[in-house]
Amino acid sequence: MTALTHFQTPLLQTPFHPRLAPLNRQQNWGAWAGYLAAGCFGDAAIEHTAIRNTATLYDISPMIKYRITGPDAVAYLNRLTLRDAGALAPGQVQYTAWCDDQGKLMDDGTLFRLGEADFRLCCQERHLPWLLDSAFGFAVTIRDESEDLAALALQGPVSATVLDQAGFDVRALKPFRQASFEFGGGEIAISRTGFTGDLGYELWLPPALALPLWDHLMQAGALYGLTPIGGEAVMLARTEAGFLTTGLDFIPVQQALREDRARSPFELGLGWMIAWEKGHFTGRRALQAEKQNHSSAWALVGLEIPGNISAEGAILYQSKKREVGFITAACWSPTLKRNIAIAHVESRYADCRDLWVEIYAQRELQYHKLMLKVARTARPFFAPERRRATPPARW
Missing domain, CATH: 3.30.1360.120 (Probable tRNA modification gtpase trme; domain 1)
Structure with a gap:
């Protein structure tokens, strides 16, 4: 051995x-x-x-980078990912994601179209076996170019x-x-x-x-x-x-040990990227059923929290009694001067009315329990005009 x-x-x-x-x-x-x-x-x-x-x-x-080339590159990527890869012109980039057959998210990333039949997919997790299995029947070549x-x-x-x-x-x-x-x-x-x-x-x-x-x-x-x-x-x-991070804001379905930990694009606020008109893609049937039946169990929300103590990892309660969610990312924003958070909440409580967060704040070696009422707020929390201004301002 x-x-x-x-x-x-x-x-x-x-x-x-x-x-x-x-x-x-x-x-x-x-x-x-x-x-x-x-x-x-x-x-x-x-x-x-x-x-x-x-x-x-x-x-x-260190970002994982896959090069995808071949005459069926667009058809393959349309089968693999949620968005329409064919809508990209050479030189364009799109934020995208992909699911398993049950419509649960495997990862998100950026897709670069380098040429007519030449793409680069960048992501957080390693997916080469899945990408290769998904390529069955397509005339494409997939190469891990992370080290190159x-x-x-x-x-x-x-x-x-x-x-x-x-x-x-x-x-x-x-x-x-x-x-x-x-x-x-x-x-x-x-x-x-x-x-x-x-x-x-x-x-x-x-x-x-x-x-x-x-x-x-x-x-x-x-x-x-x-x-x-x-x-x-x-x-x-x-x-x-308000950006999501794989492994912190959601568990990739292929890594989830518990079935209820996986999330769908709808449950992560990514339903907007699904290109239904492009035809079949992995997870389509499950996502159609979820959309039609309004069966999403969770909702991803942005929260504003009183005070300046980070609520990362804290549990959320309805009316201070029933546990209904948890916070995955939080901080006192130096830019906004606000205490903000990204959270998973049971979908029936997604309006965040009478929602409270339980925070344990350390003060001089002792922890003090704080139960604070939160308010739902829009994501992104910070979105300055300069990020899209073309041409950008000169300094």
């Missing part, structure tokens, strides 16, 4: 690690898809402030100015669009996408260009406050934006 030694193997280093390691003086690292990922380089609050006021760099190289492509997120109101200073003219690039640029004897792609809810871009490049690009951007952004950031600041920003 072969001995298992995977636990002895160190986490991989991304192509940007030689620049990130000296900055991470506190050695604040975490694991992301088998890679070392920085949690914070010093102070998460300062890094978050940079996202909302200047420009930031975040290493997203480095990536950076350049986010913040000054991000377009930094790119312009670096010689990349993205002024005409609209949200969810992508363009290619020459750099260092090769080519990089820049998409107007991101996970902060702010003006921002993602840069996709061969690993050999990673360090030259990092140095080039840091030099170009030196006068504009360009700041490297870690995952803690990004998670705070994504909560303000």
Whole structure:
């Protein structure tokens, strides 16, 4: 029997690690898809402030990336995902998701159309066996290119100015669009996408260009406050934006140990993305039945909570008595000066009337129970006009 030694193997280093390691003086690292990922380089609050006021760099190289090519690429993706891949023109991007046969969500991600029969699917979880099984009967080739492509997120109101200073003219690039640029004897792609809810871009490049690009951007952004950031600041920003995170805001159905933990797109507020007119797709029959029968058991809601104590992980009660939901992400928003949360609530209580949250706040080593009345509020919590303005403002 072969001995298992995977636990002895160190986490991989991304192509940007030689620049990130000296900055991470506190050695604040975490694991992301088998890679070392920085949690914070010093102070998460300062890094978050940079996202909302200047420009930031975040290493997203560990993201899972699949290349899907072939004459049946559109037909295959329309069978696999909820949205209409055929509606994308080359150079466009869409936020999408996919389900199992019971209509329960497996993951969400971004789909890039690179050519007529050339796509890239980026997501949080690994899905190669499912993607390959789903390709039966389609003339497509699917390849995991996660290790072949480095990536950076350049986010913040000054991000377009930094790119312009670096010689990349993205002024005409609209949200969810992508363009290619020459750099260092090769080519990089820049998409107007991101996970902060702010003006921002993602840069996709061969690993050999990673360090030259990092140095080039840091030099170009030196006068504009360009700041490297870690995952803690990004998670705070994504909560303000009301974005979902796989494994935190929902359990992928293929990982759920309990049947009632899986969620449908309707239960996660993603019903809007279902392209019913495109024909059959995996989970369609189950989702049609759920829609027609109004049988969604859960609803995903945005909440505003009194005070400034984060309610992450707290339980929700109807009339202070009956447990009817729970909070998956919460924070005191430095940007909005509001205590906000994303929560799962039983669908019959989705109006959130007479809904209370039970919080245990630590004060000088002792926990105090707080029962606070919550109010439903719209998501995204933070959605500035600058995130869509084209051309973006100059700084």
